[in-house]
Structure formats: structure tokens, C-alpha cells
Amino acid sequence: MSKSLQAIRGMNDILPEQTPLWRHFEGTVARLLDNYGYKQIRMPIVEFTELFKRSIGEVTDIVEKEMYTFDDRNGDSLTLRPEGTAACVRAVLEHGITGGGQVQKLWYVGPMFRHERPQKGRYRQFHQIGLEVFNLDGPDIDAELIVLTWRLWGELGIRDAVKLELNSLGTSESRGRYREALVAFLSTHLDKLDEDSQRRLKTNPLRVLDTKNADTQAILTDAPKMADYLDEESRLHFEGLKARLDAVGIPYVINPKLVRGLDYYSKTVFEWVTDKLGAQGTVCAGGRYDGLVEQMGGKPTPGVGFAMGIERLVLMLETLEQIPEEISRQVDVYLCAFGEAAELAGLALAERVRDQLPNLRLQVNAGAGSFKSQFKKADKSGALYALILGDDEMAQQVVGFKPLRGQGEQQSIAWDALAAHLATCIVQG
Ligand code: ATP
């Protein structure tokens, strides 16, 4: 017997029973971003490997061990995108749409790929919605990014379950001075650091702050704090951000150890975290990356953005049971027809009704079947009403209109009056 084919570990199908919640989530985000003036951009899923090495940084978990990299038939090294910012920056540079200081407020959605250990909330193909803003350097836009996610949590009904953590990494100069102080401090404790941190101390010392090792964390308690090394400009920027969050009433905690996994951040960094998902607690993360565009060959261009993990947020909606009732019902009306003549008339009638009520979710029975079997399917579909076309109805040019959820008796409705009748019975989204 041949081995049955399976999906790749950590790469999931999103089944029909799950997609309504995904669409609810994605639809809510898309509408909100439209309202805040963000425009969607779509980038390819595959890019030259070099792009990610240059933007994310060679000494990061992603580039060191998480990328899906392969040679294509031309011998070019390509990589399935592990995140969206790099490709987005490449795209705006390639098309010159941030030139001359043009502001761009962009968003994207799609699959990302990282070779990690699959577990709840952590997959090898996962989905993000990301935002990137170019050519705005003030704290007002950093605040807007946070304010709109705060609104999103409110609309989704999960606001009480997430917490905002903030930090500032300063400009590259002040971060440089801090890095020196941190390295000096950690070097005096070298033998007590875990192996990973010893290595990072040489390659990317700020990442030691990110360690999950308890002993190293204990040593870090007395380590120098970035806040004490912040330059005046970054300090004012951070104050400006906090003042705006206070003005809207968004609570936050300052987390001096928040450095983010990617190399390119500067000034503001933030994460929205939850304790509802176990170990995979970060649902949305981002920050400012004023040096990145230049590092990738463009003119100096301030940038700020974030990405949220759709799987984790959908899991949260499920865990907190924030699933709107209307998304579970996907059929309003189910049409049953008995015999070939009725089937033909039913099809034509359904199309006329759809012309008049374009938002009506009308399902026409397919596969014929007895009265009993069609009725069973109508009921199972979740429809509120069944329409019935049999010999009697055909003779009188009416349909039987039968409430399926216990509101009233069956009636006969003339074909010409059907759309108007449905319009009064069904509240359309
Ligand atoms: P983590 O610390 O959880 O690995 P990260 O810092 O690597 O996260 P980012 O690169 O900032 O994550 O991605 C932004 C968001 O994308 C994360 O906050 C998370 O919600 C989601 N995400 C990242 N990696 C995964 C993954 N492997 N599976 C599912 N979601 C993910």
C-alpha cells in the first residue's frame, strides 16, 4: 500500500469550519485599516536570500536557523519569506514610492515561513498581518499604530486579555554606547552565562537581554539599563509616545529587556502580550526602524511598523469565546425542489431573487433527493427558511416558505413576491 500523503509538519490546512473565524478577523482588520488610511500592498512569497540576510541581520535566529532557503533552477538562492518588512522595503524602493519624502502607510497579509519547533501558537507556515509606515519620524505615528491595535482588540472583544509592553532602543549611537556598557558588564560574568548568550555576547550582545535562560536572566537584573543611555532625541520621542498613549487611556508597562528579535529596530519597540495562550504569548510586535531603508540601499527614510500573528489571535478569539453568532450561520435560505420541472423553475427563480437581493445567502439544493433528504440538508445548512417547490407549488406558481427555526407556519408566496418577502424576513449583513 502506498504511504498516504500528508502536509508538512507545522504547515496547517485551515478547514472550512475554521475559515469563518479567520475571515471575521481579517475582515475586521481590513475595515479598520481602511478607516485609518492604510493601503494594502502585496509582495511575492519568495525573495532572494540576500534580501533577508541584509535586512534582518546575519546574527539572528531567523537567518541563522529558521529560513527555508533553496536554489532555484538558475542556481539563485531563494528564501520563503520569514517576515514581511524586508520585502515591503524592497518593494517601495524598487518602485520609488517613498522617494522625495513621500509618506506611505501600508499593510499586507499572508503566509510566512520559519523552520521552528511546531507547538501551539508556533508553526512553520503561519500568517501575519503587517503594517509599515515610511517617512514619518515622530512619536505621533508610533502612537497611531498602537492606538489602532488597541481599537482592534476592543472590536474583537479581547482588550482585557492583552497587555502592552514598551521600550526604547535609542538611536544607533546611543545604542552603541549602551552595547559597550552591556558587554563590559556581561564580560565580568562570562563563565556564568548560558552558551547561547556567550556566543551572542560576541555577535549581537543586545540579544542576550532576550534570553530565556533563568541563570542569565538573574545576572541581567543588575545589568546597565538602556534607559540610562538614551540620547535626548530618543528620550523626547519616547516621552511623546507615552503622552499620546496616556491621552487615549491605553495602559502600558515599560519592559527594559524588550529588544525584539530583529536587528533593525531603533527607538520605539513594543509588544502586545497575553497570558491566555501559554508560552506563545506575543500576539503583535513591532517598532521603529529608521536605519533599515538606508541599510538596504535607499536614501535615509524613517520607518515604523508591526506584525501580528493571525493564528495566535484566532486562537485567542476561540479561547475567550469571542466568536460572533452571525459568523456561524452561513446560509439564510435553502431551496428544495422536487422533480425536474421544479428544479429548472427553482434555478431560474433563485437567480431572479439573487438579482434583487445580492447579499442574500441562498443555497439551492443540488443532487435532487427525496422530500425527507432535502429537508434534512436544509436544516443542517443552518438556514433560517426553506423554500419548497413541488408539483402543487408549480401548478400555482408559488413557493412554500417554511421557517426552520420555529418561527411560525409554512406559507405560500407567489414567485413574483418572493424577493420582497425575503427582504422583510432576513436582516442582511
Ligand atoms: P516569538 O518570540 O514568539 O518567536 P518573534 O519575535 O519571532 O516571536 P515576530 O518576528 O516579531 O515574532 O513576528 C510577529 C508576530 O508573528 C509574533 O508576535 C507572533 O504573533 C507571530 N509569529 C511569529 N512567529 C510565529 C510562528 N512561528 N508561528 C505563529 N506565529 C508566529
Ligand code: MG
Ligand atoms: Mg521567533
